[in-house]
Amino acid sequence: MAVRESVSRRDFLNRSVVVSGGALFTIGMAGCGSKSAPALSGTMDAGTDGGGAGSMEAPSDADYRKPVADLPELAAVGGVTRVQDSGYDFYLVRKSESEVIALENICTHAKCPTNYQADSSSFLCPCHRSQFDLDGNVSRGPANKPLNRFNAALANGVVSVVFS
Numbered sequence: 001m002a003v004r005e006s007v008s009r010r011d012f013l014n015r016s017v018v019v020s021g022g023a024l025f026t027i028g029m030a031g032c033g034s035k036s037a038p039a040l041s042g043t044m045d046a047g048t049d050g051g052g053a054g055s056m057e058a059p060s061d062a063d064y065r066k067p068v069a070d071l072p073e074l075a076a077v078g079g080v081t082r083v084q085d086s087g088y089d090f091y092l093v094r095k096s097e098s099e100v101i102a103l104e105n106i107c108t109h110a111k112c113p114t115n116y117q118a119d120s121s122s123f124l125c126p127c128h129r130s131q132f133d134l135d136g137n138v139s140r141g142p143a144n145k146p147l148n149r150f151n152a153a154l155a156n157g158v159v160s161v162v163f164s
C-alpha cells in the first residue's frame with residue numbers, strides 16, 4: 001500500500017527549474033532535510049519525440065505513466081484531464097508543449113473532490129464552493145491553500161507522475 005505524503009507547492013518549485021526551452025528538470029536538495037523528489041535528468045532535444053516534449057528522461061520510479069497520445073484532452077496547451085489511478089485522484093494540466101502538471105483532486109478546505117469547469121478553466125469544489133485556477137491556486141475561498149501538486153514530467157511523449 002502506497003504511503004501518501006504531501007509535497008507542498010514550495011517544495012515542488014524549490015526542486016524544479018524550468019530552463020529556457022521549457023523542459024522541467026528536478027534538482028537535488030542536498031542538506032535541505034526534506035525528502036528528495038526523484039531526479040529527472042537528460043538533455044534537451046525538443047521536438048523529436050512526437051509528443052512535443054523534450055527528450056529528458058522520465059523519473060524511473062514514476063507511479064503513473066501514460067503516453068500523452070493516449071490522453072486526448074492534453075493534446076492542446078490548456079487541456080485538462082482527470083485521472084483516478086492507484087487510489088489517487090488528480091488532474092493533469094497541459095501547461096506548454098513540454099510541461100504537464102499534476103494537481104491532487106482534494107480540496108484543501110475539507111477534502112472534497114473538485115469538478116473541472118471548462119467554461120471558467122477552474123476547479124470548483126461542490127462542498128463549499130472554493131475555486132482553484134489551472135495552477136491549483138485558490139481563486140475563491142473558503143479554501144486558503146492551493147491544491148497539492150505531484151511531481152510530474154512530460155518526456156519522450158510520456159506523462160509521468162510520482163505520488164509522493
Ligand code: FES
Pocket residue numbers: 107108109110111112125126127128129130141142143
Ligand atoms: S471542502 Fe472544498 S470548499 Fe469546503
